[in-house]
Amino acid sequence: xxxxxxxxxxxxxxxxxxxxxxxxxxxxxxxxxxxxxxxxxxxxxxxxxxxxxxxxxxxxxxxxxxxxxxxxxxxxxxxxxxxxxxxxxxxxxxxxxxxxxxxxxxxxxxxxxxxxxxxxxxxxxxxxxxxxxxxxxxxxxxxxxxxxxxxxxxxxxxxxxxxxxxxxxxxxxxxxxxxxxxxxxxxxxxxxxxxxxxxxxxxxxxxxxxxxxxxxxxxxxxxxxxxxxxxxxxxxxxxxxxxxxxxxxxxxxxxxxxxxxxxxxxxxxxxxxxxxxxxxxxxxxxxxxxxxxxxxxxxxxxxxxxxxxxxxxxxxxxxxxxxxxxxxxxxxxxxxxxxxxxxxxxxxxxxxxxxxxxxxxxxxxxxxxxxxxxxxxxxxxxxxxxxxxxxxxxxxxxxxxxxxxxxxxxxxxxxxxxxxx
Amino acid sequence: xxxxxxxxxxxxxxxxxxxxxxxxxxxxxxxxxxxxxxxxxxxxxxxxxxxxxxxxxxxxxxxxxxxxxxxxxxxxxxxxxxxx
Numbered sequence: 494x495x496x497x498x499x500x501x502x503x504x505x506x507x508x509x510x511x512x513x514x515x516x517x518x519x520x521x522x523x524x525x526x527x528x529x530x531x532x533x534x535x536x537x538x539x540x541x542x543x544x545x546x547x548x549x550x551x552x553x554x555x556x557x558x559x560x561x562x563x564x565x566x567x568x569x570x571x572x573x574x575x576x577x578x579x580x581x582x583x584x585x586x587x588x589x590x591x592x593x594x595x596x597x598x599x600x601x602x603x604x605x606x607x608x609x610x611x612x613x614x615x616x617x618x619x620x621x622x623x624x625x626x627x628x629x630x631x632x633x634x635x636x637x638x639x640x641x642x643x644x645x646x647x648x649x650x651x652x653x654x655x656x657x658x659x660x661x662x663x664x665x666x667x668x669x670x671x672x673x674x675x676x677x678x679x680x681x682x683x684x685x686x687x688x689x690x691x692x693x694x695x696x697x698x699x700x701x702x703x704x705x706x707x708x709x710x711x712x713x714x715x716x717x718x719x720x721x722x723x724x725x726x727x728x729x730x731x732x733x734x735x736x737x738x739x740x741x742x743x744x745x746x747x748x749x750x751x752x753x754x755x756x757x758x759x760x761x762x763x764x765x766x767x768x769x770x771x772x773x774x775x776x777x778x779x780x781x782x783x784x785x786x787x788x789x790x791x792x793x794x795x796x797x798x799x800x801x802x803x804x805x806x807x808x809x810x811x812x813x814x815x816x817x818x819x820x821x822x823x824x825x826x827x828x829x830x831x832x833x834x835x836x837x838x839x840x841x842x843x844x845x846x847x848x849x850x851x852x853x854x855x856x857x858x859x860x861x862x863x864x865x866x867x868x869x870x871x872x873x874x875x876x877x878x879x880x881x882x883x884x885x886x887x888x889x890x891x892x893x894x895x896x897x898x899x900x901x902x903x904x905x906x907x908x909x910x911x912x913x914x
Numbered sequence: 915x916x917x918x919x920x921x922x923x924x925x926x927x928x929x930x931x932x933x934x935x936x937x938x939x940x941x942x943x944x945x946x947x948x949x950x951x952x953x954x955x956x957x958x959x960x961x962x963x964x965x966x967x968x969x970x971x972x973x974x975x976x977x978x979x980x981x982x983x984x985x986x987x988x989x990x991x992x993x994x995x996x997x998x
Binding site for chain 1: 930973974978985990
């Protein structure tokens, strides 16, 4: 239909219609309301500028925004940020320009020969008399530019070994502090906090807020990851956001984010809300979780389980200690029995050893020995005092009883030796 | 260190929970495996009891503390987060 209208305008016989169409298609930045130049006196000479200006007005006024399919050739990004390329098919080519503002949104530059779809408006570059398409949006056919950008960066990270599974570090079982990088106002943070409170409320959470989509989000995410790393306060990081479209999640496919995660001094759990598509953040993270809630479940242990483990350790500790005491008693009893049948020179040393063993038995205070009224003497150097000979008059020592220790001094030298046998 | 800048859940002193439990496991395993000198067994037992108490103290904290980390001139600062 557009072409029919354009043909009508081209004939210059129905200028009013062309003007009406152009007005209806008015679009920001483009000439509007003018289909054809004002009628000129027949035979008058035109300047080149007037021809180009008139042609531009007509082209801009008549064509609606177009979506043009073609193959990309000679894509170049100028220092100014503007991009120039050609769209072509088997028989023709069309000059295209994409201004900096729009070009910045491209995830990557299209590959030479890539089939793309360009949305734009036709104009004429008056200085050169060149007909061109001003492109506002460009995407590849099939898997598109996002996929291309992903593949290119992935290949680079793969080559550096950053996506290697061997790089993945285990996440701590019970972190004291979890760092979270996400939007302060998003559902992702609320989900993480809910899980931490439910499972491991003793855990501290440090949030580093950032935008998670849109221009500049990738840099903010990367900076938040680095900030948490530098602060040294977190034992594990959760980096993510809730679900969204490929474009919404795109920041997590950008190089800045991937590198910040790869360089994190503490393990990182990625939590970009998506089920199917993997992001580059997922590939470089130490652990990938499908959602922020799942990431929090992976980051903190279940409180009931931790309590159970502690209880089990307490039981094992007490059992082991009890066994050491029993062994020592048994050894002391055996020594006592041998002592009873021994005599002569060996008796004295063995008696000393028995006394020392008895002293050590008493020393197992936490098991209740002290609570039963025994006390353990220790010299100023902390060594247990095992013999009466170790208590000369005036000697200072410490007596450990059930609920503390008492500084002591030997008053009298007439310490009685244990009765022989 | 400014306590506000150290959000780790200190277990009584500056021991961290996971390290506390790891040391406790090590102690229990040594006590279970080895024929220890009684002095040594006593020392390990006392340390174990202390670690258990510390770990229990951490678990008994029921209020999750949430802090916000912000960049500033000194590098960063931590503030209580009141975003909810």
